[in-house]
Amino acid sequence: MFVSMTINGSVVSADVEPRTLLVHFIREQAGLTGTQIGCDTSSCGACTVLWDGVTAKSCTALAVQADGTTITTIEGLAVDGALHPVQEGFWERHGLQCGYCTPGMIMSAVGLLDGNPDPDESEIRHAIDGNLCRCTGYHNIVRAVQYASARMRGVPPEAPDWER
Amino acid sequence: MYPRPFEYLAPGSIDEAVRELSNSDYGKVLAGGMSLIPMMKLRLLSPELVVDIGRIPGLDEIVEVAGATSIGALVRHAATADSPHLPAALRTAAAWTGDVQVRNRGTTCGAVAHADMAADQTAAVLALDGVMIVSGPRGTRSVAAADFFVDVLTSALEPQEVLTSIEIPSRGGASAYRKLGRRGGHSDYAIAGAAVWVDKADGHIVSARVALTGVGLRAELARAAAQALVGTDGSNAAIAAAARRVGDDVPMIEDLFGSVEYKAHLAEAMTRRAMQAAVAAA
Numbered sequence: 001m002f003v004s005m006t007i008n009g010s011v012v013s014a015d016v017e018p019r020t021l022l023v024h025f026i027r028e029q030a031g032l033t034g035t036q037i038g039c040d041t042s043s044c045g046a047c048t049v050l051w052d053g054v055t056a057k058s059c060t061a062l063a064v065q066a067d068g069t070t071i072t073t074i075e076g077l078a079v080d081g082a083l084h085p086v087q088e089g090f091w092e093r094h095g096l097q098c099g100y101c102t103p104g105m106i107m108s109a110v111g112l113l114d115g116n117p118d119p120d121e122s123e124i125r126h127a128i129d130g131n132l133c134r135c136t137g138y139h140n141i142v143r144a145v146q147y148a149s150a151r152m153r154g155v156p157p158e159a160p161d162w163e164r
Numbered sequence: 165m166y167p168r169p170f171e172y173l174a175p176g177s178i179d180e181a182v183r184e185l186s187n188s189d190y191g192k193v194l195a196g197g198m199s200l201i202p203m204m205k206l207r208l209l210s211p212e213l214v215v216d217i218g219r220i221p222g223l224d225e226i227v228e229v230a231g232a233t234s235i236g237a238l239v240r241h242a243a244t245a246d247s248p249h250l251p252a253a254l255r256t257a258a259a260w261t262g263d264v265q266v267r268n269r270g271t272t273c274g275a276v277a278h279a280d281m282a283a284d285q286t287a288a289v290l291a292l293d294g295v296m297i298v299s300g301p302r303g304t305r306s307v308a309a310a311d312f313f314v315d316v317l318t319s320a321l322e323p324q325e326v327l328t329s330i331e332i333p334s335r336g337g338a339s340a341y342r343k344l345g346r347r348g349g350h351s352d353y354a355i356a357g358a359a360v361w362v363d364k365a366d367g368h369i370v371s372a373r374v375a376l377t378g379v380g381l382r383a384e385l386a387r388a389a390a391q392a393l394v395g396t397d398g399s400n401a402a403i404a405a406a407a408r409r410v411g412d413d414v415p416m417i418e419d420l421f422g423s424v425e426y427k428a429h430l431a432e433a434m435t436r437r438a439m440q441a442a443v444a445a446a
Contacts, residue, residue, distance in 0.1 A: 001172065018172035018214070021205075040165045041202050045265060054242075054268045059165075060201045061269070064172055065194075065218060108264065129351055130263025 003067045007032065008076030016063055023047045025063035026073060034074040034103045038132070045131030048104035048111075049073050055111035057130070074103035077110065085151040086110050086144070093160055095144030097135035105131045109145045117153055119145070167204035174216040178223075178299050178328055181215050185324040186301045188213040193326055195237055198262065198270030199278040217326065226250065232295070232331040241267035241275070244285070250332060251292055252445065253339035253359045253438075257284035260343060260350040276312075277327045279319040279382065282353035286313060286383035288341050290375035291359035294332050300325035313382040337363030337371065340441035342434045343378070346421055354378035355421045356430035358386075358410070360438040362393065364446040369398050374435060379416040379427040388412035389435055398443040407436035 003020075004013035007030045014029040026035050026049065035058060038046030042060040049058045050072040058071075077084035086109045089095060096102045105128060112119060112127035119127065124145045125138070133141060143160060150157040175181045185191040191213035194200055203209040217223065217237060224238040226247050233249050244250060244258035245267065254272075261284050262270060275285050276296070289309045296307040301324050312320045321327060343350060343357035356378045363371040372393045374386040389410040396402035411428045418424050 017169065019167045019169055019204075021166070040205065042198065042266065045263070048265055051269075055265045056269050057265045060205075061197060062172070062194075062201070062214075062216075064174070065197065065216065111264065127264055130265045 001064055001067075003063050005063075005066050005068065006070045008072060018062060018064055020063045021059055022049075022051075022061040022063050022066050022071075023058035025066070026058060026071065029063075032073050032075050036100055036103055038100065038104075043132065044101070044104075045108060045128075046101050046104040048107040048131065050107060050111060053114070055108055072107075074106060077106070084110070084148075086113070086148040088151065089144035089147035089157075090141075092157070093140050093143040093147050095136065095141045101131060101133045101135075105133065105141060109148060112145070113149055113152060118149055121146075165205045167201070168207060168210040170204075170211055171213045172216065173213065174219045177220060178217070178326055181217055181220070181326055182299055182301060182324060184213065184215050185326070191215055191323065193217055193277075195274040196240065196270040198266050199274060199280070223328070228334075229331060232333045234297075235272050235330045235332065237271060237273040237326070237328050239272050241270050241272060241285075244272045251288075251339045251361070253291055253341040253361060253442075254285060254288040254332065256341040257288035257343075257357070257359065260284050260341070260345070263351075273327045273330055276330060277319055277321055279313050279317055280353065281316055281381050281383075282346075282355070282357075282378040283383070284341065284343060284354055284357055284377065287354075287357050287359040287375040287377035288339075289330060289332070290383050290385060291341075291361045291373045292332050292339060293335070293361075293373060294330050296320075296327055297329045297331060298325050299328050304328075306331075310385060313384070316381045318382075335361075335363065337361055338442050338445035340438045340445065342437040342441065344430055344434065356427055356434050358431060358434035358438045360390075360435065360442045362398070362439070362442045362446050364398065364443070367397055369393050369396055369443070369446075374410065374439075376410065376414050376431055376435070378421075379431050380414060381417060384414045386410045386412075386414050386431075386435065393439060398439075398446070400440070403436055403439045403443065407432050407439060410435045 036046035038044035392406035
């Protein structure tokens with residue numbers, strides 16, 4: 001089937017089987033391998049992308065369902081080499097160790113902050129309920145999202161607790 | 165992990181969807197895909213035809229109809245959770261379904277049609293006496309929620325039929341949903357969940373419905389517990405006594421997530437909490 005969608009501002013079109021998953025379309029047709037395949041059963045969230053502006057698990061969608069829609073992946077966040085505030089937060093607050101969950105985790109955080117610019121810790125933890133991290137224990141991911149929230153609101157981020 | 169090959173169609177109307185399903189020996193309806201696609205990837209299901217209703221216009225709305233609020237087949241969990249027009253039990257159950265990403269894609273009608281034994285919204289729809297509006301080759305029919313959940317992952321839907329909307333009667337009163345999820349708190353499927361609807365007049369409970377999920381093979385009405393609450397003043401003592409009856413007529417099973425004793429204990433606790441919340445709001 002002929003499928004065409006806008007990924008990070010560029011139109012990507014290809015003739016694919018109906019069973020082609022959205023994540024495979026993104027990785028293999030668009031060549032954007034930042035979006036990870038983790039559990040492959042919609043549990044881990046490593047494949048999270050923005051689909052028409054809201055977060056979705058791209059391993060649990062058919063590429064044909066996304067025909068004519070708009071996708072943003074982790075590669076679409078930085079502008080002219082300047083990191084998105086959420087990416088910067090993960091850098092500054094050590095929000096990753098192995099990094100496998102990070103693209104999906106960042107996309108979920110972007111989705112959260114889009115609807116709730118100043119979430120409290122509980123809201124952040126609930127917002128990443130669909131993203132599994134097996135390294136960090138989540139504490140620094142929460143701090144990274146808090147950092148990004150402050151930056152995006154134009155407020156100086158609080159110093160991390162290990163520097164206070 | 166790919167599904168087996170299948171033919172894909174995206175019809176423009178429900179009539180066309182029903183026609184395509186009727187022409188196939190093994191067709192499945194795709195809405196949000198949050199249950200169907202994982203099952204196809206795990207090859208628990210390998211339909212020959214997938215009928216994607218996701219591009220049919222007009223199905224993504226929550227609208228008032230005669231005496232009820234209608235939830236269209238493409239209304240996502242997130243929209244159900246946020247709708248001020250729907251009762252608290254269903255909104256809460258939708259807010260505690262899956263995770264953020266799943267709630268952005270999955271649909272209330274899809275979760276109900278899928279009929280998972282531990283889904284949240286099945287119990288809410290049952291307690292709220294919802295009516296399933298079903299389109300099939302012989303036209304449209306209505307199925308009461310009490311007749312809809314048949315067995316594990318089995319509803320009253322025929323293979324050629326599409327659940328086009330769920331109507332929640334506008335009966336006043338108040339409702340609540342409480343659960344313990346498999347990953348703790350509200351996270352993941354319910355180990356036990358209870359949805360309660362009550363109506364109060366002159367300081368007494370005049371009508372009640374209680375439904376459980378997670379404890380048995382399907383969402384089930386707990387009629388004895390509901391009946392025990394009717395006629396009382398809704399005090400904590402009356403609620404505790406009524407909640408103790410929740411196991412009287414609901415078969416419970418042991419599974420990976422708990423023994424029958426554990427589930428009976430949780431079912432009583434969740435029923436008590438949901439009753440307290442509903443009575444307080446009534």
